[in-house]
Amino acid sequence: MEDLKMGEQFWRVLAALLTVVLMALSPPAMAQIPGLSRSIPSLPPLGGDGMPPLADTDRYVRGIVDEALQAPRRLTRLARRSDRRLDVDPNGWPVVAREIVVIDLGTRARATILAAGYVIVREERLEALGITSTVLAPPRRMSLDEAMEMLEQMNVEASISYNHIHAPAGAIAGSPYGGLAPAGVMPVRPRLGLIDSGVDPSHPALAGSPIAQRGFAGPPRMGAHGLAVASLMVGQSGSFRGGAPGEALLVADIYGGQSTGGASTTLARALDWLVSEGVPVVNISLVGPRNALVERAIARAQALGVTIVAAVGNDGPAAAPLYPASYPAVIGVTAVTGRNSVLPEAARGPQVDFSAPGADMAAAAQAGGWTTVRGTSFAAPIVAGMLTRTTRATLARDALDLGLPGPDPVYGVGLVGSASRTEPRSVGARGRLRLQ
Incomplete structure (x- = not known):
């Protein structure tokens, strides 16, 4: 024995x-x-x-x-539904078809790449972040994976990556998108930024907050996910309260209702805009794989003093880390139920910094209504809102320790934002919005 x-x-x-x-x-x-x-x-x-x-x-x-x-199956399905506008990388993550992103491409590398048959599709200068991204198309009759492999073998002195899609994927009650979202005017300096879908600023929960928005995948369109997240950041209506009620909010819509929405290049442009507008705290309740452009953009934003808050994702405790929550210094947030237990589907690991309410609660829905939400997407905006009114150190000090004593990979330093959990019945919430 x-x-x-x-x-x-x-x-x-x-x-x-x-x-x-x-x-x-x-x-x-x-x-x-x-x-x-x-x-x-x-x-x-x-x-x-x-x-x-x-x-x-x-x-x-x-x-x-x-x-x-491997990419979660729910994300892999995005490519199959995209009418060939999306492809997948070798691990199954959805990417924009026939697009390769190169960061800060030098003159010599540019000449080498063009001589090999690659075509420059577009070039974007992110002034606030000090980054230039060049989008290439593969040479004729060469697949995206083959083109990536050849670039890697060429050893060009630049970072290269797929143009990955970041998605708040999942089941949703009703249509995920509404009509065009009004841009609005920001009369004060905004203290919060949101990278997501567009929102409906006329919703009762948002009526007291100055909101302006801009589209980065076409004109901004109102989306169910962005609206719910925004309400949990700055909303206030009756018994409902977000993390920073009434705070000014800038919204960057990186979807626009498009199948290629949520691309890495689009996310980076959105972050560049928010940084240029002086936003100190940005919430990103989206998930994707590690991506060189997004990682560089977030690092530059952080170096300029911007706090990035992100949802850790809902692919289970054994899932590999999801991004941007797992990038260095990003504040990763998990979600707990009405009984203060972690969601079984929530990710776990060193990327978890805080816990916040993310289930058994209400959030704003389209047409002025309310819905019941579940997911780490809805915990992150509460923490982002709170960080406009207190420091991370103070938030950590006042957190309710859950799970093992001290910081742990399930609850982080503990639970914050309990006051932002609104009982669905108290606002007449109907349906359920279950996303990232």
Whole structure:
């Protein structure tokens, strides 16, 4: 019996070591999800009937790594519904078809790339962030993946990436988009920014907040997700209160109702606009894979003093990290139920900084109504709103410690924003909006 236990321990240690080695030797994997070693799903018991032969161990552990890198199925479905406007990267994440993004492309690299048959589709200068992004189309008769691989082999002195889609995907009651959203005028300096869909500023929850918005994927369109998130940031109506009731809000619509909405280039442009307008706190209740352009844009914004708050996502406790919540220094927020227990579907890991209400509560819905929401999308805006009126240190000090004593990967430093949970029946909420 002792021999069997020792054998099981040997296989567990060997599998763990192989995981670390494979990750160290796999640049594509590490480039896609940094810190994956902190979030690899637990290995099943190895030994007895469950113990793989030595020759199969490498394949077994690689399977674990590959599975962790895969895009959630709900995001993969976006590409199938896009009428070929979207493609997928090698891990199944949706990307804009036939677009490669190069950051700060130099003169010599530009000449090399053009000589190889790549075509410049557009070039954008993000003045506030000090970044130039160049969008390339692959050479004729070359797939997007082949074009990416060839660029990597060319070793151009520039960062390259797919134009990934960031999505608040999921089931929604009714249509996700309404009509065109009015741009509005901002009479005061805004203290909060939102990157999402457009919102309806005439909703009773938002009537007391100065709101202006701009579209980055066409004219801004009112969206159910953005409206719910905005109400939890700055809303106030009767018993309903967001994280910063009545605060001025700038909204960047990166969807516009388009299938290619939520692209990395669009998100970066939206963040550049918010930084140029002097917004100190920005909420992003969206998820996607690691992307070089978005990571660079967020790092530049942070260097300029902007606080970025993001939802950690709803793909389960064993899921690989989602972004932008997992980028360095971004404040990642998870969600709890009305009983202050973490949502079973919420992500876990070192990216979780705070917990906030995200289920069993009401938020604004289209046509002046209310809906019941569930997801980390709806916890993040509460924290973002609160950070306009207090510091992160004070918020952490006053947080209600949940789970294990002290900061932990499930609840972060603890629960904040309980006052922003509104009982759905108290406002006559109907339906359910369940997104990221």
